[in-house]
Amino acid sequence: MQVRSTYRYAKISPFKVREVTRAIQGLPVSAALDLVAFSPKKAAHLIAKTLKSAVANAENNANLRVDGLVVKEATVGEGPTMKRLMTRARGSGSRILKRSSHIRIILTDEIEIKTRDKKKGGKKAGASKKKAHTKGTKATKGAKDKTVEAEKSEAKE
Numbered sequence: 001m002q003v004r005s006t007y008r009y010a011k012i013s014p015f016k017v018r019e020v021t022r023a024i025q026g027l028p029v030s031a032a033l034d035l036v037a038f039s040p041k042k043a044a045h046l047i048a049k050t051l052k053s054a055v056a057n058a059e060n061n062a063n064l065r066v067d068g069l070v071v072k073e074a075t076v077g078e079g080p081t082m083k084r085l086m087t088r089a090r091g092s093g094s095r096i097l098k099r100s101s102h103i104r105i106i107l108t109d110e111i112e113i114k115t116r117d118k119k120k121g122g123k124k125a126g127a128s129k130k131k132a133h134t135k136g137t138k139a140t141k142g143a144k145d146k147t148v149e150a151e152k153s154e155a156k157e
Contacts, residue, residue: 001110002072003062005054007103010046014076014101017043021074021103029055029069029107047074047103054105064109073106 010017020043024032029051036048051071058064079100085093 001062001064002106002108003054003058003064004104004106005050005057007046007050009079010101010103011098012043012046012101013099014078016041017046017076017101017103020044020047021076024071025074027071029066029071032071047105050103050105054107058107068109069107071105072108073104075104077102077104
């Protein structure tokens with residue numbers, strides 16, 4: 001069963017939060033909380049709050065045991081951006097973007113093994129055509145030289 005928790009409108013850039021969420025994805029909840037607790041980043045504190053909320057949802061709403069919970073997905077979406085003006089020299093101004101983010105954590109009690117689908121075929125069709133074409137031109141240049149030499153020798157005879 002899946003349980004989720006969302007922290008919306010967090011006043012931090014999504015780029016900064018994604019660095020921490022990548023680290024906790026696929027970990028058991030206890031390991032993820034330990035990792036986040038010892039991280040010196042502001043994003044780690046926000047993710048810890050969201051993670052604890054998801055654990056509380058699992059315990060109280062879904063009646064799940066905390067021991068078997070795993071972080072299935074930890075994603076960060078971009079929230080609204082506030083645009084501010086910073087005055088600059090000679091009466092001009094530059095725009096400051098104050099970004100916000102939405103943090104979503106999904107916990108599951110099932111241990112899922114992810115397998116990557118490997119592409120079959122190996123080479124792309126376009127790449128093999130180019131290689132075949134270049135090989136063909138090299139071979140034809142050599143063949144042209146041989147045919148020209150053969151024609152000259154026949155003409156002399």
